[in-house]
Amino acid sequence: MMNYESIGAYRSICTNIHMLTLGDYWSSNIIDLYLHRRFYDMADLQNGILKRGREIFLTGCYLRSASEGSGYPRLLPTEYLVILLDENQDDDAMLLAAQFCSDSFSSISLDAVNTGASYSFYARIEGIESMEIQGSYGSLQGKRITLVDGDDVRFKFFLWGEQIVLANLFSVGSMLALDKPYIAISAECDTEVSEEFCLEYGTATQLYLVPYIQHEEQVCVTLTPNRHQNSRPLSSCNPSQGLRLSQVSLPRDSQGTIDFSNYPFRVSFYSANVWLQMVLLSGYLYFTIPGLQSFVVDLRNKMTSVSLYGVVKDIIKEDTKQETVFSLKIADSSGAIWAKLHFSEFWSLGRVSVGHTVFISGLTCISSKQKRLEVSWVENGIGASFINLSCLPALINSYCLHNLSQLSDIFNKTSYAQVCRVWLDPIEYYSVHTRFSHTLCGHFVNKMPSGFLECSFCHKICGAEVVRTFDLKITLADESKKVLAWCTGQTAMDLFQISPEEFDELPEVEQVMYRSSLEKEKFMVALVNCERDGLDDSVSWEITRAYKCD
Template sequence: MDPAAASADGGVFLEFVDYAIRMLSSSFGGDGDDSPGAGPAPARPPWGWAVAQVLKSCCAYSSGVTAAILLSDLFQSWTEQRKSLTAKRKVELTNLLKTRNRRRRLPNTITIDSIHEKNFLSPKSVLEAVVIDVFVIPGTNIYMLTLGDTWSMSTIDLYLHRRYYNYIGQHGVLKKGREVMLTGCCLRTAMEGSGHARILPTEYMVMLLDEDEDEDAMLLAAQFCTYSFSSMMLDENRNTISYSFYARIEKIESLEPFGSTERKQIVLVDNDDAKIKFVLWGEQVLLANLFSVGSMLALDRPFIANCVHNNHEESQELCLEYGSATQVYLVPIAQQEEQVLLTPTQIRSQGSRPSCVPSDHMASQVSLSRDLHGSVDFSKYPFRVYVSDLHDKMVGVSLFGTVTSVCKASVSGASFYLEIEDATEVVLMKLNFIGLWYQFCTYATI
């Protein structure tokens, strides 16, 4: 090799290292509060560290490497380096997640910690996360999101799909603190590049809105309350209008494949009780993993088409599809509780069963969690039976009914008789308190 050429190549390499250090320093040179990993960590990476990381990335990409790839890897490595030197990011994540509303995890939900542990991410997996930071990779126009979740101590970065770039900005919806759900993800494993796992861009992401937040409520009122399904169906110029709809998810079901293409439909009901089908095709069916019956769906600019029947023929019935410009927001159903009022004891006498009227017995309430359909949720309880199904030596069962009578079974007050009535029959139950009734649990015999 010509010594002069080698010297020139060395000069270009050193110039790039200096350029990369300047870019990283400027990225972390703000006030610290909005920068990833802000805290006592140094803002300028050491020269030797930068050289080592550039060489490592060059070796990882044997088929060739660009300046953007090198800057991306350097930025990720330096971000992780700073995270290890400060605990502020973890404190910030914990405080931010404490303000989030608790919801039931979706069936395919995984945690960020499990992604790092297994170094694997299935496209069918669901990630329920909160945006910790939004930033641009130095020297590029590529947006990244730093995501965290309620169940993990670590975070992970996501290359943002360009269909969401318009939702970033000073008053954008996609910003720090926003909850998102995403699926159809692929992992750039830790064996490549910077040595830190990242999620590659996915177009199957929904942003969660909270109707109790003023900003989100104003967005819903301003953008999604103008049109209804009925008005769209009657409008002859519907193909030239950018519609936005707000409706409740009534049903999620699979359709027969169109040839070899998988299909799913989500039945939506708007405030006027008009219904329409939101049809997903091919890989889009993954989006249905993010939805739950009872939640509210805000659809921005859906594609309007004619429904295709199982015989592959179009009908006059209109449906909505997930087009290239469509954006989806979700107002998830909250994990509600049903208040069950226990009324004052009523006089009741059946055969040898004791009855009593404790005048000092005050009405009370018991909170029972509800499922996504609004019914009482028994998923956290043992197997539920009805009174008519009870027989000797049954264990691990759960009864749900109305307490119709309560009285003491002993002078000490350590046990009580309860009459419980459900839709089938009435049963007498003896409650035995272990220790003081307000301090300890009980066991019951029927």
């Protein structure tokens, strides 16, 4: 298969075979292509659009080697060819006006379609999505391309099976001219669409593309990547104020959104100059994540591919029936901002709670209806990731990622997770219960008056999606202080050194005596300052990770 690329072309004819000689702009190499018969009209010597110098995209190509009857290799015919047009060229502009501007999506008529009428459309590509449908003979891969015409009417254009390679030639923002697309009733498209009709790539369909030319915008930045509390806004470019400033050019889309995926500077991790660029591997952090990792104060409307590192201050489930949306208030040393997390079906990030430190990438800055700046995150979006650092084993296993604190010090360091070496003091205070938690989000479930189990966090009726877990409160101690903390899930099992099911099977007397076996047991723990989800105001510290040490 030949990778799609911009190429020049001219036509030669040998008997009834049409051949294009192709060359690229970055070398003197050329290669011949056997033209597929569906494009013969386009290679007409008098009126055809395929003439010397015309740029095309093509994919789905196979190579016939020189040993198969020819003195040099040639490309075999491909059905997947797209002709590039330039609206600033008179001939191309006239073609678009004459052939593609008379029809619109709203002009499609079922009666006309049934009588064999053909249409030509000119529309902007708004989105490209992968899809899969299950049929009688297995699954079928597809691409759903959302198009918007000049009347702002949206329509779906589908590619199926081998046709999906055509989607590699398209880009969001480009203009697509479809000549004679196959028009199917939406029920025939084998997918749910709101329109009465949908478009498909048929045997007579020909495609033209006016590529989107991506503009760039100059963004002012400081030359010091380790900006901290005194970070200045990106829009502040006054050299008289003492900061060394420079500019970078970042791509801007047709809506004016600036893509920060290639932003060259990153903020620091903890105060110890450890960069926040990470992938979890075997319980340790390795440094590979790109993109802008910004302070809240740096964020501006229409920034994309942004990452944030901060502490969760509040979590709210949005009341919407169309999709699953949660709002998280994220705070760093420069301020706080609300992040809207959009999930395709349900919360899928495991347990996240108030006080946890998180790293979120793939964010887009938007202005809400209340004119408030917020960030948006889509679960399956490009570059989207969500890492709960407070719950990573690497946080306490990797000494380069933390400074060991005493319990007396953590009250002055409440922003991020604190790692301490402690022993358990269950005689001071100790409370343990077994409860059910939701397996998807790790939060406790409540039994409703109707008898159903509902998650206290995502408010989903859980049914079988529950697991027994601990609700453990216990006193931690070191040489400097004692602190009451709580935990649940795997962390509670690591501290308690028994599973909830095994604990429940113990006689009540043994359960009472069990706490004596915990006394003076030493652990390395990660602590976060929490509000315990409003369950118990007297406990303000959560143990997010723990492992036993000598």
